[in-house]
Amino acid sequence: MIPADDASTLSLLYHINSEPWDNAEAYKEAQDYEVEYKEMAGPGDALKLPAPAASPFMRLLQARESCRDYRLCPMPAQVLSNILASASGVTRTQHLDGIGGIYLRTAPSAGGLFPLEIYALAREVEGAADGLYHYNVRRHGLELLKAGGWFAELDHALLMAPLVQGANLILFLSAIFARSQKKYGPRGYRYITLEAGHVAQNVCLSAIEQGLGSLCMGGYLDGRLNGFLGLDGIQEAVVYSLAVGYRDLHHN
Numbered sequence: 001m002i003p004a005d006d007a008s009t010l011s012l013l014y015h016i017n018s019e020p021w022d023n024a025e026a027y028k029e030a031q032d033y034e035v036e037y038k039e040m041a042g043p044g045d046a047l048k049l050p051a052p053a054a055s056p057f058m059r060l061l062q063a064r065e066s067c068r069d070y071r072l073c074p075m076p077a078q079v080l081s082n083i084l085a086s087a088s089g090v091t092r093t094q095h096l097d098g099i100g101g102i103y104l105r106t107a108p109s110a111g112g113l114f115p116l117e118i119y120a121l122a123r124e125v126e127g128a129a130d131g132l133y134h135y136n137v138r139r140h141g142l143e144l145l146k147a148g149g150w151f152a153e154l155d156h157a158l159l160m161a162p163l164v165q166g167a168n169l170i171l172f173l174s175a176i177f178a179r180s181q182k183k184y185g186p187r188g189y190r191y192i193t194l195e196a197g198h199v200a201q202n203v204c205l206s207a208i209e210q211g212l213g214s215l216c217m218g219g220y221l222d223g224r225l226n227g228f229l230g231l232d233g234i235q236e237a238v239v240y241s242l243a244v245g246y247r248d249l250h251h252n
């Protein structure tokens with residue numbers, strides 16, 4: 001029995017036991033699954049809403065789609081800057097008694113605790129050597145962790161690797177679980193995954209705003225990816241990954 005005041009054991013057990021499911025049958029059957037829609041009023045009884053108003057924001061939402069074909073070409077540093085600033089850039093500072101100044105970001109975070117970190121595997125970004133970087137939020141800068149063309153190594157960790165070969169960026173969102181769980185306990189784990197969704201959507205919208213494609217990727221081997229990033233998988237672990245790059249319009 002796990003004691004109720006244990007903040008993290010249950011979620012950690014869940015986390016490390018939810019590697020991609022090796023269930024070929026379930027994946028095969030999924031091809032025939034129908035998407036279901038809950039409808040609680042009879043036909044014609046639902047209150048009809050006006051069509052959504054056209055706006056730049058609505059156009060971005062409507063244009064976002066998963067891209068699984070990329071064309072590798074040089075990416076201006078400004079594009080990467082915009083992607084990272086949208087993902088989790090500082091928007092303002094706030095002073096909290098007992099904590100001091102905190103940096104608020106483009107995405108909300110439960111309790112303002114910001115459990116997520118961003119790593120960027122970049123190639124052909126102008127002014128930045130190919131390699132793996134950590135995003136320094138407060139400086140809005142990149143910290144080089146490993147130089148070199150590391151994309152090939154990802155073949156062993158990222159199930160979608162063949163589909164994102166031409167992407168300039170693979171972003172990894174990691175969580176330092178204790179940041180949220182020290183306050184929220186087991187429920188903090190939920191907040192972490194919710195927050196990853198906020199950040200990922202910001203990336204997708206920034207990408208499409210700049211004419212780029214993106215792909216959210218939950219299909220990766222946790223152990224291998226954490227190893228690649230130098231994370232222990234216990235205190236800090238990858239929780240989401242995304243590809244960003246120029247869409248190969250000949251294939252899409």
Ligand SMILES: Cc1cc2nc3c(=O)[nH]c(=O)nc-3n(C[C@H](O)[C@H](O)[C@H](O)COP(=O)(O)O)c2cc1C
Pocket residue numbers: 064065066067068160215216217218219220
């Ligand atoms: C949590 C999550 C994980 C996903 N993982 C993958 C993935 O591993 N591989 C992939 O090709 N697409 C992945 N997708 C993309 C979905 O397949 C895609 O969003 C969905 O089919 C709807 O299509 P759209 O994004 O073009 O609107 C993922 C999406 C989400 C939200």
